[in-house]
Amino acid sequence: MADRIQIRHATPLLPGERSATDPSRAVTLGVMGGGQLGRMFVHAAQALGYRTAVLDPDATSPAGLVSHAHVHTAYLDADGLARLADAVDAITTEFENVPAEALRRLAERRPVAPGGDAVAVCQDRAAEKAHFTASGVPCAPYALIETEAQLAAVPDALLPGILKTARLGYDGKGQVRVADRAALAAAWAELGRVPCVLEQRLALAAEVSVIVARGADGTVVHFPPQGNLHRDGILAVTTVPAPDVSPAQAAEATACAGRIAASLGYVGVLCVEFFVLADGALVANEMAPRPHNSGHYSIDACDASQFELQVRAMAGLPLVAPRLHSPCVMLNLLGDLWFDAVGRERTPDWAGVLALPGAHLHLYGKAEARRGRKMGHLTITAASAEAARATALQAAAQLGISAF
Numbered sequence: 001m002a003d004r005i006q007i008r009h010a011t012p013l014l015p016g017e018r019s020a021t022d023p024s025r026a027v028t029l030g031v032m033g034g035g036q037l038g039r040m041f042v043h044a045a046q047a048l049g050y051r052t053a054v055l056d057p058d059a060t061s062p063a064g065l066v067s068h069a070h071v072h073t074a075y076l077d078a079d080g081l082a083r084l085a086d087a088v089d090a091i092t093t094e095f096e097n098v099p100a101e102a103l104r105r106l107a108e109r110r111p112v113a114p115g116g117d118a119v120a121v122c123q124d125r126a127a128e129k130a131h132f133t134a135s136g137v138p139c140a141p142y143a144l145i146e147t148e149a150q151l152a153a154v155p156d157a158l159l160p161g162i163l164k165t166a167r168l169g170y171d172g173k174g175q176v177r178v179a180d181r182a183a184l185a186a187a188w189a190e191l192g193r194v195p196c197v198l199e200q201r202l203a204l205a206a207e208v209s210v211i212v213a214r215g216a217d218g219t220v221v222h223f224p225p226q227g228n229l230h231r232d233g234i235l236a237v238t239t240v241p242a243p244d245v246s247p248a249q250a251a252e253a254t255a256c257a258g259r260i261a262a263s264l265g266y267v268g269v270l271c272v273e274f275f276v277l278a279d280g281a282l283v284a285n286e287m288a289p290r291p292h293n294s295g296h297y298s299i300d301a302c303d304a305s306q307f308e309l310q311v312r313a314m315a316g317l318p319l320v321a322p323r324l325h326s327p328c329v330m331l332n333l334l335g336d337l338w339f340d341a342v343g344r345e346r347t348p349d350w351a352g353v354l355a356l357p358g359a360h361l362h363l364y365g366k367a368e369a370r371r372g373r374k375m376g377h378l379t380i381t382a383a384s385a386e387a388a389r390a391t392a393l394q395a396a397a398q399l400g401i402s403a404f
């Protein structure tokens with residue numbers, strides 16, 4: 001029964017048409033989660049002419065503030081899920097920690113893309129790594145640690161390593177770098193002895209990510225690989241085209257991401273993060289079942305953004321390969337920029353930054369700036385990669401972001 005209901009639309013959901021399930025309203029697209037990714041999804045859906053609805057427990061969520069409708073309940077609230085399903089014609093998600101069970105329940109009522117089963121794989125690092133391996137994509141050597149016996153049996157070759165909680169980590173949270181067995185045991189205790197993976201710490205020559213969109217008919221399109229710089233476990237700078245990546249590596253990363261999506265039966269936008277090792281080998285790190293911070297540049301530098309492709313995939317519209325029309329650099333704007341050197345609050349110099357050529361400012365409407373909190377991003381587009389980088393360095397200096 002569930003399988004029959006999950007069959008995708010025979011025809012696309014067209015913007016502005018009457019809803020087939022509720023002719024009293026126009027076609028509406030729903031999103032689980034109200035953060036900045038949901039906000040940019042809502043912007044893209046509305047630009048195409050759709051109505052939108054967001055489910056998020058926070059009354060002032062970035063996406064809820066701009067959506068036609070906002071259901072304020074917990075993700076597993078039965079009434080909230082029913083209200084969201086009533087209000088929409090298809091549903092997507094904007095962050096991977098929406099309980100997969102909520103997506104499965106919604107799928108009994110409406111098409112959900114990506115599906116709960118695919119999201120469940122992305123929510124668990126052990127399942128994710130097993131999926132990479134099954135898709136023929138290498139990942140860092142690792143061991144699963146759920147018991148004292150598994151802790152004791154960890155091979156020496158994995159140290160020094162990084163201990164990561166299997167679930168609910170993001171932006172470097174839930175991770176501890178460990179040099180030896182004593183540090184490993186202490187770190188596992190510190191993390192509450194929850195299921196973890198220990199990964200060998202690799203020497204990274206570079207980091208790249210690839211975003212693909214896959215339709216229900218199996219069509220896959222992709223963005224060019226993005227070069228990513230992380231600071232303190234948080235994405236700081238994305239550069240496209242990715243420097244330090246050969247055409248062969250770019251082709252391999254893209255093919256790997258496409259295989260990972262296809263073998264999940266995935267519908268929607270998927271991001272796969274890769275490490276590039278010193279010998280040029282590519283290793284998959286993790287994946288996100290949604291648009292990704294490293295793809296925000298696509299709004300301003302491509303002829304279709306990752307959010308537009310998310311809309312198209314869930315609505316059954318054609319997926320057309322996006323084209324990068326301008327080299328670019330994206331800077332993440334963390335809450336730290338809202339404080340001066342002695343910790344006083346300030347407003348960053350937006351007027352100065354917007355005086356730079358090719359500067360595209362995106363702020364997410366979050367009321368309170370906190371250190372490490374993603375408040376917005378700035379994309380610099382230019383006619384050449386060199387010019388984009390030079391202007392981005394100027395913007396970084398104006399805002400107080402360290403040079404890269």
Ligand code: ATP
Binds near residue numbers: 235
């Ligand atoms: P996010 O969800 O924000 O991408 P996360 O908290 O899920 O981050 P990871 O992507 O696993 O964390 O790791 C964050 C960063 O830490 C990586 O981008 C990389 O810079 C570094 N890192 C993670 N694992 C390894 C590893 N095995 N070897 C070397 N560096 C690593």
Ligand code: MG
Binds near residue numbers: 273285286
């Ligand atoms: Mg990551």
